[in-house]
Amino acid sequence: MKTIMIHEMPDHSGETVRIGAWLSNKRSSGKIAFLQLRDGSGFVQAVVVKEVVGEEIFAKAKSITQESSLYITAEVTVDERSTFGYELQVKEIEIIHEAVDYPITPKEHGTEFLMDHRHLWLRSRKQHAVMKIRDEIIRATYEFFHMNGFVKVDPPILTGSSPEGTSELFQTKYFEEDAYLSQSGQLYMEAAAMALGKVFSFGPTFRAEKSKTRRHLIEFWMIEPEMSFVEHAESLEVQEQYVTHVVQSVLQNCKLELERLDRDVSKLEKIQAPFPRITYDEAIKFLNDNGFDDIKWGEDFGSPHETAIAESYDMPVFITHYPIGIKPFYMQPHPDRDDVVLCADLIAPEGYGEIIGGSERVHDYELMKQRIKEHGLDEAAYEWYLDLSKYGAVPHSGFGLGLERTVAWISGVEHVRETIPFPRLLNRLYP
Template sequence: MKATIAAIGQFVGQEVLIEGWLWNKRSSGKIQFLQLRDGTGFIQGVVVKSEVSPEVFALCDRLSQESSIRVKGVVRADERAPSGFELTVSDVELVALAEEYPISPKEHGVDFLMDHRHLWIRSPRQRAILKIRAEIIKAMRQFLDGNGFVQVDPPILTPSSCEGTTTLFHTKYFDDDAYLTQSGQLYMEAAAMALGRVYSFGPTFRAEKSKTRRHLIEFWMIEPEMAYCTHEENMALQEAFVQHIVRHVLETCQMELKTIDRDTKPLERVVEGPFPRITYDEAIRLLQEMGHEIQWGDDFGAPHETDLTKRFDRPLFIEKFPTAIKAFYMQPDPERPEVILGADLLAPEGYGEIIGGSQRIHDPELLKKRFEEHHLGEAYDWYMDLRRYGTVPHSGFGIGLERTIAWICGLDHVRETIPFPRLLNRLYP
């Protein structure tokens, strides 16, 4: 009976067939221990010389790392095994003998591992991270689909920037200029006016010449947008969203979290209660008390965000940033127009911003004024139409998938959060 390693517990006492690869092996003379993987997990197969044919035992002796094999054996429970089960092997069929594998248990440099990323992702740690990534995506979709959101796919090629920045990848679009998208938000605002609650999920691109552990050139964003939604309602939804994601990972990825040695206590606190909230004014005061040379009107950098999150054991909302340092479409606070009705959500443990969100400007006259201040031309005329024809208060946010994964997994660098990272000096493989 064919089985996967992930489901092996259903077949205790039965003979199964596993189709996979040899991850590692060791021998004690008359017994060989095969570390098998099949993509769903890892398990040890025990080959006893007296219980298999001489040909099978000889084959096991010459198997190389990552050779593809079909293995038959009886499943037995074993508390000492990481998965709780082992396989008493009765037969092994060689599919393909692998050449000498370039990645060994010894230490390798980061550049070497990145050059061999296509092979590195087979390792237990990298496989666990990619499995957690998949579960995080599943949780995000579950929450949004279950709360009345409709997925809408914005274009990847756009005629202009979303936020008026210069960090754009330029390309020719026949006789016109085009850019790889930085965000689908403006298009989601249009979709929200048609469908009420919407979200996009797709790749975005930032041509930032940054080498920090938090930056990728190509990354994935989830961007919900909601008609008739206030700033306060927006933050409440973000909190419930993040709690749902973390709760789902804790329920479905215990084995993977153990594989990457993630301390789950900080994650458990995330789902226990409300997230703390402070204003930008309060954040500036806290930073100044901590010795940072920062003034009202300055934006936060990574050191500022890291120190702020050390004061709290859960994700932290910082709201009402100065209007001057935020995007043109963000709604000013009617009671204090120099700040916006928006917030950043900072992950704890020093991981920094994972969500940026705000209420959007819905007044056509105010948006027209912003257009003039930012020198936005005809490329944005369709965006102004959203205020001309049935404008309503609306809000939304964007959450970076890879930064969220880095925080939940407790990783030092976002390069491990995506199968094939695109970095400042890396476009291979």
């Protein structure tokens, strides 16, 4: 007899199969029991009819406890009432392990309780759906960049310097030297782009930022492409094409998961390149004209400002050309203005904030030295990075997309803590 997984059931309609699963929930009457099963690939209902299986197996079905593991032998049948479209008509049940007093019951639980039991909370339908959407975003990311001629490169996680200063980095000892957990692989990816043309990285990054907002994590994952011979305008096109590809891939391949999360997919269906673009100057004027008198030119936007701007659009919106004083040293100045740089933040709709930050990079050697000095950075620590603009410098651009904020936006969950398997927060390092 063939052992299959739940997601393979449509290929075995009418056949008797064996499935290994866990019991997520159940209900029963005097003559029939309904077992809600999961196996990691999906969820399905298994129907146990007393007259079919006999007293012994029916009694076993009624006694199975939540999250017990079992093997089910059953016939795959069509069920037009379920979103999955199939169910199991049980013939035999073999209990592998009986779970006793499983802590997460179908009743409501507080957030801290669920976070303390994150290792078990991941088994729930909602968390399963979010993780499947996260996986699809990752798959679509690799697909997009490989289809467009990018090479995957892995920058180091331990670094001796920072792209944006060391005030929000985790410091550690690297034998006799100071080292930091990376907040971005960007500088190393620029070096890789000088060797391989178009590259991207995908890996963990760390910010020692004491923030408790729904948008922030201490450890999160970033996709960071860098492109040689690509200027600011072309980089924006790559960004909007990439985000469009990811959203459309989720719509196509995660229909059940989006439905399980009650996501309004009509909002996602609108996501198509090109995206609207406004300058920082225009954004400041818009905010000042709409009741945000607290924000002045030269200041960075907070969450309320980004949300207000995003609410004027039903697609992600680029805010371009930020003031030079609030952006990192490596961003290329505007050719016609000395007070702004060639950069953009991509703000997601529905209040999810910035999901991409990107810019054209400085490629002039003397300007790069000047910017490093102006930012109070140790030139010796960046000597290798200066070599990039010293030997065969070219215009080049790049950006970074925060995976967890993107997962939150696409899946429609409120807090980024649900978008990563084991979140690291200001007050949480367990489990």
